[in-house]
Amino acid sequence: DGGITQSPKYLFRKEGQNVTLSCEQNLNHDAMYWYRQDPGQGLRLIYYSQIVNDFQKGDIAEGYSVSREKKESFPLTVTSAQKNPTAFYLCASSKGTSGTGELFFGEGSRLTVL
Amino acid sequence: ILNVEQSPQSLHVQEGDSTNFTCSFPSSNFYALHWYRWETAKSPEALFVMTLNGDEKKKGRISATLNTKEGYSYLYIKGSQPEDSATYLCALFLYGGQFYFGTGTSLTVIP
Numbered sequence: 001d002g003g004i005t006q007s008p009k010y011l012f013r014k015e016g017q018n019v020t021l022s023c024e025q026n027l028n029h030d031a032m033y034w035y036r037q038d039p040g041q042g043l044r045l046i047y048y049s050q051i052v053n054d055f056q057k058g059d060i061a062e063g064y065s066v067s068r069e070k071k072e073s074f075p076l077t078v079t080s081a082q083k084n085p086t087a088f089y090l091c092a093s094s095k096g097t098s099g100t101g102e103l104f105f106g107e108g109s110r111l112t113v114l
Numbered sequence: 115i116l117n118v119e120q121s122p123q124s125l126h127v128q129e130g131d132s133t134n135f136t137c138s139f140p141s142s143n144f145y146a147l148h149w150y151r152w153e154t155a156k157s158p159e160a161l162f163v164m165t166l167n168g169d170e171k172k173k174g175r176i177s178a179t180l181n182t183k184e185g186y187s188y189l190y191i192k193g194s195q196p197e198d199s200a201t202y203l204c205a206l207f208l209y210g211g212q213f214y215f216g217t218g219t220s221l222t223v224i225p
Binding site: 031033035040041042043044045048050056058090097098099100101102103104105106107108 | 118145146148150156157158159160163165203205207208209211212213214215216217218
């Protein structure tokens with residue numbers, strides 16, 4: 001079945017450590033996105049990519065990094081520079097880059113900093 | 115940062131009631147408006163994608179309208195059922211590739 005897979009589902013990190021969240025899609029979608037959700041807030045865009053080897057910062061990119069070396073993969077690294085990394089992270093993809101293609105979401109990764 | 119507002123924040127209705135929610139957004143730079151349903155412990159799923167002023171979309175008991183000139187979209191649910199309980203998100207797509215999400219409306223349908 002085609003879909004979008006995020007891993008791990010739950011992750012615990014000590015302060016000062018970098019962690020990488022995986023996002024893989026087999027839908028042949030062009031665009032991929034990373035969002036963060038905090039309690040009581042909507043989904044906030046961290047990074048997005050519309051084409052391989054290119055990506056743009058969203059509103060809250062500080063402390064995060066991404067890569068898009070393959071069309072199907074868009075991993076997110078939460079670095080030690082991210083001051084409040086405990087959150088729920090959602091990856092999404094869409095066909096095309098016009099905004100008319102619906103977003104498909106992974107199941108999310110919940111990161112807790114100890 | 116673009117402000118996409120949804121109201122109400124939460125809603126409790128009796129089974130069989132009809133209900134509606136609002137998504138408000140700045141009318142300039144509009145490109146597309148999406149509605150998603152997010153059930154607990156699942157991934158958000160697309161309901162509608164709308165691009166034209168006056169668009170109306172329908173899927174079963176759920177429908178949506180779009181007014182790009184005044185910057186709002188309504189989502190209607192007719193005859194709510196317990197399985198409609200979820201958070202409903204709207205998202206605005208801007209030219210350049212960014213989706214901006216509202217904070218959502220949490221709907222609980224009481225049997």
